[in-house]
Amino acid sequence: MxxxxxxxxxxxxxxxxxxxxxxxxxxxxxxxxxxxxxxxxxxxxxxxxxxxxxxxxxxxxxxxxxxxxxxxxxxxxxxxxxxxxxxxxxxxxxxxxxxKSGGSVDCIVTNGDGVVIRDTRAERIAKKQKTATRIAGSIQSDVLVPVLVASYEAAVRDPDNELIHLYEIREALKKQFNNEGNLRTKLGITKSDWSDFGRLANDEPVKQGRHRGSHLGNLRGANEEELTSARNFSFSLIEAYLNYLDRQEAEHHGDRLSQPEVRYDHSKKIGNQGDVIKHACWVSLLVYALNQNPDGIVADIHAGRREYELPQTGEWKNGIGKLAELIHEHSPLSSVLESYAGKFIAKDLAAGSRYFGSCGISQELIRNAGTNAQLWLCDTNEEVTKALIESFAGSSNVSVRNTDGYSLCMELDTNVTAVLIDPPSIETEQTVAAIEHLNKYQIQFLCWMPRTSKYDRKEKRATEAGTSLDFITRCRGVATVHTVQWYKFGHRTPGCTLAVSKHHPDTIKPVLSELCNILGWSLNGSTYENGTKS
Structure with a gap:
């Protein structure tokens, strides 16, 4: 054993x-x-x-x-x-x-009493750990971060062309912000640092430079001081971009990020385009599933909070805000969309309005159905778990676990009504394994996954990221798959993928068609404009 x-x-x-x-x-x-x-x-x-x-x-x-x-x-x-x-x-x-890589020299500075007032080794170790945590958290959630890291990685692996690779970081960011001036303003880069790096990479007759063909016969190797300066500048660009993303999150959602290394906080996304799709489809699937098995387990394995308050600014304005604005122009509505909009989107929707998370929606649907279904919730964030326990304190049918939802999912086998899978990032292996397990026991499920973008350097255009495409491909073998797109590729999250249990009759596609028709989004490659499919 x-x-x-x-x-x-x-x-x-x-x-x-x-x-x-x-x-x-x-x-x-x-x-x-x-x-x-x-x-x-x-x-x-x-x-x-x-x-x-x-x-x-x-x-x-x-x-x-x-x-x-x-x-x-x-x-x-x-x-x-x-x-x-x-x-x-x-x-x-x-x-x-x-x-591959280089080396460093350390010093410890003490005062007259021998007390250490600076330890460069300790500072360097702390910087390493902080950067590692931030990169690991951002590399899967932002389309540009992996591009920047790949260029820096290439510079480390290919020292003969180091300045060429480091210059790619500057170019990628310049394109992201449209021009040099906007980039330097947004990221806080000085004109002198920008010019010094450009001069070394473009004008100096160095073997690692970009225009060495213009200096044939006069090339020299860049000295260590020059290379260190170039590396520090390139690293500062990436670090400044990460700081910019943190500021954008804070400003966009009216929240101060006390821990920018945390990969995901759904309070920043509540009510956005993805929530409109996910929640409306979950209403459709769960209402049907509760009719089939009214006394089973409803599991939300990445629960988040029960409810949220809409901030002054945020993505909700392009999600439930847009739906609330346009929905009155389309009638009659299906019973599912009527239920979703009527029960969960305030008629006078505005900043400060309450909006249910997926677990809040689940509990309301269970109550409305008058069933004895149990609601099992998982979240790995201790603060969110505590909030869930408090908000469901009077609900005897709710069980909250501070654990990885995938492990719970693999335990489910009998008397399960439905499962919602909504991971914070693309986790293909774990998600497909969970879907295969649920299929084995003929359990109904809805899985929501973000679609992501990448920049194709060869084609010089943004396309769907490989991780996103891989998830879609893998899921098609084990689930009914629908894709929705609300932005062009190049945006961090241009759309989403829905994987639905093959044991569930296709009540999801009509809901998606209705939503995309109202909102002008693309469904499975087709677009809707002015109520007409094109």
């Missing part, structure tokens, strides 16, 4: 992180020591999806440290060993991934 599953990685150089520390992903604590990372997992909780998720997050963490240190690394694939009660191990084998 298995006692524990041990997942391990090795890395070089040994001092990449400089001191041991612990990071936590997917409720697993990864212990990082010299040249080794390890975590112990209960056999009942270990899955291939979890292993892939841990490796992806760990690799992004390494990339963040690379950005702060300009230091290359080699990280192995995860090595899984299963420790049994009798002491023997079963070991799985894998390969490695490599990225």
């Amino acid at each position: 298995e006692q524990t599953v041990i997942v391990e990685w090795t890395f070089t150089p040994d001092d990449f992180f400089e001191e041991p520390f612990t990071i936590e992903f997917d409720r697993c604590k990864l212990e990082i020591e010299s040249s080794k990372v390890s975590t112990n997992i209960q056999p009942s909780e270990f899955t291939e999806a979890l292993k892939h998720s841990l490796h992806r997050n760990l690799h992004d963490h390494f990339r963040g440290v690379m950005l702060a240190s300009h230091k290359e690394f080699e990280l192995s694939q995860p090595l899984v060993s299963r420790l049994h009660d009798d002491g023997h191990r079963v070991v799985e084998l894998s390969g490695t991934c490599v990225i």
